[in-house]
Amino acid sequence: MQFPISAAVGEARHDKAIYLCTDERFFPYALFLMDQIATATPDRDFDLVLLSSKVLPEHPLLDTHQIRRVRIDLDSLDLNLPTNARISLASYLRIFGPEIFADDYRRLLYLDADIFYQRGDLSRLLDLDMQGRAIGGVRDMPQMRKPNRTPEDFRIMGLPQAKYFNAGVLLIDVPTWREQQVTQRALEIAARVGDKLAYHDQSALNGVVQGNWLELNPVWNFTYSHQTMYFSAMFDVCLYHFVGRRKPFMGSYGGFPLRFTEPYRRFMAEHWPAALPALQNGLQIPKKWHLHVFVLLLHATYLRRYLANEGHWHSDWDTR
Secondary structure, three states, X not given: OOOOEEEEEOOOOOOEEXXXXXXXXXXXXXXXXXXXXXXXXXXXXXXXXXXXXXXOOOOHHHHHOOEEEEEEOHHHOOOOOOOOOOOOHHHHHHHHHHHHOOOOOOXXXXXXXXXXXXXXXXXXXXXXXXXXXXXXXXXXXXXXXXXXXXXXXXXXXXXXXXXXXXXXXXXXXXXXXXXXXXXXHHHHHHHHHHHHOOOHHHHHHHHHHOOOOEEEXXXXXXXXXXXXXXXXXXXXXXXXXXXXXXXXXXXXOOOOOHHHHHHHHHHHHHHOHHHHHHOOOOOOHHHHHHHHHHHHHHHHHHHHHHHHXXXXXXXXXXXX
16 A cells, blocks of 8 residues: 655664654653653664654654654545544554555554553564564453453454454564555455444454464553553563553543653653643542552452463563
């Protein structure tokens, strides 16, 4: 498939890259994540790329960290895809990435903008032996608790039970992806039943590979929510993924400790001070203690099912 590039800043400097897809609203948080990665990997052998369908703001860190920017013109494409107030055409950007960058990169790591980098050798992850698979990922949270669970979206697509990944972190072997026509087939599924799917492009991608993907250690996409936040202490997490509506940079919740909220607050104080009032500020136990009681009881319910995963992985590089 051909996707028209309407603007680009920067050229490919390596044969592998980490890319994020963002709009102006999430741009500060995407840049926060890229700043984390760039600061931790000053001698990196991979590119950092921002992919968008709209004009993004200029910012000094883009040049400081040599972040490549690519914008595509979605309006010129004749895509029969379901859209609504929650799902726009831009929601499908991540599945366009391997086609857009096919001439530049052999490996890609896609990251959602609501991810927090804590540690991990991202270069080594990008070079992981993918054993002939197009996609590497981490199981979605419901299947972390019940591995044999059939996702409801699979039922809608008429598919049997198979392992199901969360698409917030995707390790992509670009030649294999293109050989298997993943983008085209995912778009065909989305056009056919996308309006019925709870997780639109994520489920469409899972529908394409139907369990034939490389399963990574959960530390590479630890889905952090009120269902898992206390379990995170049991895993040496590389990438925290703040799934759902609650984010440490959005609204007053009390579910994010200072180790998350303070880095965001420092970054925003320097680069977007007007955003500070919207950022959370630690656990706020004096006001939010009752929420933590509920969360602890919920954790007790999931304890045996969820923490069984801790014993399945002995290094960052274990795969299934």
